[in-house]
Amino acid sequence: xxxxxxxxxxxxxxxxxxxxxxxxxxxxxxxxxxxxxxxxxxxxxxxxxxxxxxxxxxxxxxxxxxxxxxxxxxxxxxxxxxxxxxxxxxxxxxxxxxxxxxxxxxxxxxxxxxxxxxxxxxxxxxxxxxxxxxxxxxxxxxxxxxxxxxxxxxxxxxxxxxxxxxxxxxxxxxxxxxxxxxxxxxxxxxxxxxxxxxxxxxxxxxxxxxxxxxxxxxxxxxxxxxxxxxxxxxxxxxxxxxxxxxxxxxxxxxxxxxxxxxxxxxxxxxxxxxxxxxxxxxxxxxxxxxxxxxxxxxxxxxxxxxxxxxxxxxxxxxxxxxxxxxxxxxxxxxxxxxxxxxxxxxxxxxxxxxxxxxxxxxxxxxxxxxxxxxxxxxxxxxxxxxxxxxxxxxxxxxxxxxxxxxxxxxxxxxxxxxxxxxxxxxxxxxxxxxxxxxxxxxxxxxxxxxxxxxxxxxxxxxxxxxxxxxxxxxxxxxxxxxxxxxxxxxxxxxxxxxxxxxxxxxxxxxxxxxxxxxxxxxxxxxxxxxxxxxxxxxxxxxxxxxxxxxxxxxxxxxxxxxxxxxxxxxxxxxxxxxxxxxxxxxxxxxxxxxx
RNA sequence: GGUCCUAUAGUUCAAUGGAUAGAACGGAGGUUUCCUAAACCUUAGAUCCAGGUUCGAUUCCUGGUAGGACUACCA
Numbered sequence: 151x152x153x154x155x156x157x158x159x160x161x162x163x164x165x166x167x168x169x170x171x172x173x174x175x176x177x178x179x180x181x182x183x184x185x186x187x188x189x190x191x192x193x194x195x196x197x198x199x200x201x202x203x204x205x206x207x208x209x210x211x212x213x214x215x216x217x218x219x220x221x222x223x224x225x226x227x228x229x230x231x232x233x234x235x236x237x238x239x240x241x242x243x244x245x246x247x248x249x250x251x252x253x254x255x256x257x258x259x260x261x262x263x264x265x266x267x268x269x270x271x272x273x274x275x276x277x278x279x280x281x282x283x284x285x286x287x288x289x290x291x292x293x294x295x296x297x298x299x300x301x302x303x304x305x306x307x308x309x310x311x312x313x314x315x316x317x318x319x320x321x322x323x324x325x326x327x328x329x330x331x332x333x334x335x336x337x338x339x340x341x342x343x344x345x346x347x348x349x350x351x352x353x354x355x356x357x358x359x360x361x362x363x364x365x366x367x368x369x370x371x372x373x374x375x376x377x378x379x380x381x382x383x384x385x386x387x388x389x390x391x392x393x394x395x396x397x398x399x400x401x402x403x404x405x406x407x408x409x410x411x412x413x414x415x416x417x418x419x420x421x422x423x424x425x426x427x428x429x430x431x432x433x434x435x436x437x438x439x440x441x442x443x444x445x446x447x448x449x450x451x452x453x454x455x456x457x458x459x460x461x462x463x464x465x466x467x468x469x470x471x472x473x474x475x476x477x478x479x480x481x482x483x484x485x486x487x488x489x490x491x492x493x494x495x496x497x498x499x500x501x502x503x504x505x506x507x508x509x510x511x512x513x514x515x516x517x518x519x520x521x522x523x524x525x526x527x528x529x530x531x532x533x534x535x536x537x538x539x540x541x542x543x544x545x546x547x548x549x550x551x552x553x554x555x556x557x558x559x560x561x562x563x564x565x566x567x568x569x570x571x572x573x574x575x576x577x578x579x580x581x582x583x584x585x586x587x588x589x590x591x592x593x594x595x596x597x598x599x600x601x602x603x604x605x606x607x608x609x610x611x612x613x614x615x616x617x618x619x620x621x622x623x624x625x626x627x628x629x630x631x632x633x634x635x636x637x638x639x640x641x642x643x644x645x646x647x648x649x650x651x652x653x654x655x656x657x658x659x660x661x662x663x664x665x666x667x668x669x670x671x672x673x674x675x676x677x678x679x680x681x682x683x684x685x686x687x688x689x690x691x692x693x694x695x696x697x698x699x700x701x702x703x704x705x706x707x708x709x710x711x712x713x714x715x716x717x718x719x720x721x722x723x724x725x726x727x728x729x730x731x732x733x734x735x736x737x738x739x740x741x742x743x744x745x
Numbered sequence: 746g747g748u749c750c751u752a753u754a755g756u757u758c759a760a761u762g763g764a765u766a767g768a769a770c771g772g773a774g775g776u777u778u779c780c781u782a783a784a785c786c787u788u789a790g791a792u793c794c795a796g797g798u799u800c801g802a803u804u805c806c807u808g809g810u811a812g813g814a815c816u817a818c819c820a
Contacts, residue, residue, distance in 0.1 A: 177763085473818065479820050572782095607751075
């Protein structure tokens with residue numbers, strides 16, 4: 151319709167002012183809610199052709215347009231805005247076309263599909279997942295669905311940071327104080343058990359350092375020479391040397407962590423096609439750096455450490471191999487990127503990683519480009535904002551980390567309380583009820599996070615639990631459940647829904663409003679995928695659900711006596727439910743049939 | 746010190762350079778013999794400051810102010 155309008159407006163301007171206008175001067179947008187009309191032409195840019203006032207110009211174009219196109223049923227001019235009204239007939243026949251197409255996402259498919267790798271989650275194996283990881287996982291998974299919906303081949307990957315001094319710390323603490331405790335013996339989820347020993351290490355280490363300081367050792371020296379830290383470093387050296395006992399312990403404790411992570415991933419409803427481990431890829435990175443050194447791309451200091459000079463690109467000197475020959479974070483990321491390109495020949499690689507690592511990814515791209523990899527241009531850091539508490543960042547030292555498993559559990563509990571209070575699920579058995587509580591609790595959590603622009607930091611207040619009313623996941627789920635209920639009831643009443651729409655029928659205002667809203671869906675999906683923003687789609691879901699609830703409130707569907715009107719309303723309801731379901735699916739949110 | 750990001754109702758979030766800056770929660774008030782009141786309706790309440798570009802700036806530019814991140818031989 152926008153294209154149709156543009157062409158006609160161009161023609162009209164030619165007729166009226168004998169001017170060929172550039173496409174970008176014909177600015178058309180959807181008319182704002184509080185004005186009459188469907189589409190609005192902004193006439194200011196056209197004044198240089200009309201040599202007239204905005205009002206007069208709008209009036210002339212509007213009148214000429216209306217005379218020449220039957221689809222246009224009216225117009226009005228307010229200041230420099232020409233509001234064009236499209237006939238109900240056009241809207242209804244347009245909707246009939248939408249109903250006839252079974253593929254809701256057909257227009258989202260891109261012409262040139264790409265192979266896109268999405269890296270998300272990226273946990274360390276010394277601690278359980280927390281709220282920050284939840285945002286990461288939800289964004290990554292939703293991006294996967296969105297990009298896939300647009301026809302791309304998307305590979306979900308995860309890079310697990312499973313080696314390094316931090317892992318040795320939990321291993322050491324377990325070895326010293328664990329008394330052979332296992333997830334089975336203690337009943338503690340594996341990742342939490344390992345996390346417990348990491349925390350214990352930090353506590354004992356701090357204690358030792360303070361003890362040294364009280365004996366008069368200078369603070370920096372005390373922190374550096376506490377026996378526990380020395381032991382952890384020794385353990386890391388043994389690990390790198392392949393010490394059998396240490397490797398065994400490492401494998402055992404990591405397997406506990408993976409069992410724990412898998413449960414959390416499953417609860418969140420996310421998964422991966424390919425998991426990379428830093429313990430594998432850091433070696434590739436080391437070789438790459440050595441090769442680059444030979445090629446003169448990097449340089450070596452006297453202490454044998456290897457660096458790259460990126461000052462010509464506005465960045466700094468960056469260390470890539472330590473003086474003792476061990477790898478740093480950047481080293482393994484280089485290796486991982488090259489390995490991935492070999493394995494998947496990706497066009498794009500999306501790193502879902504927090505904005506605190508912006509600099510890291512600038513450097514990563516620059517180094518790969520320096521090494522001559524043309525595909526480095528396809529790397530994209532999807533930089534999302536931090537999740538903060540009302541008093542600032544989450545800090546493990548202050549015990550303010552919001553644990554992922556706890557939060558998921560609490561959300562389900564809240565859903566249970568609210569649902570039982572409302573008492574609408576009387577005839578469901580316990581298992582069915584639990585499933586609904588799960589969907590609602592998780593829906594609330596996921597929507598709460600995904601509706602926010604990913605680039606921005608967000609605030610989460612743990613003491614005020616996530617809402618179930620207003621602009622929330624459950625609101626949208628509720629709207630869907632209501633529509634499902636209408637169709638269940640309709641079936642009981644023997645009302646048959648016929649998929650044909652009678653285009654000579656007149657639609658009510660709210661019905662056309664809904665059609666207008668439904669029409670936007672595919673464009674929103676395309677845009678959300680193009681700009682990597684699930685939030686656009688989430689907010690659209692809310693707008694649509696809101697629109698439907700108004701319609702539902704003002705009109706009756708099943709008790710409408712005019713069969714054609716009833717049928718039309720059923721069709722709109724049906725289509726709305728499908729759009730809501732698909733849109734929420736793209737966000738990774740499940741919909742309950744009842745609630 | 747340098748680089749980057751952010752700043753919108755009491756709070757949490759919206760707004761391709763366009764009209765009277767939208768929602769939600771919270772506040773005040775209202776709607777149920779009728780398809781689910783997790784809903785609907787009414788109401789009060791905001792663009793950090795100063796310049797600039799523009800017919801038009803929350804949006805773009807410059808300079809402040811205030812937060813935050815990065816600037817490790819941590820990840």
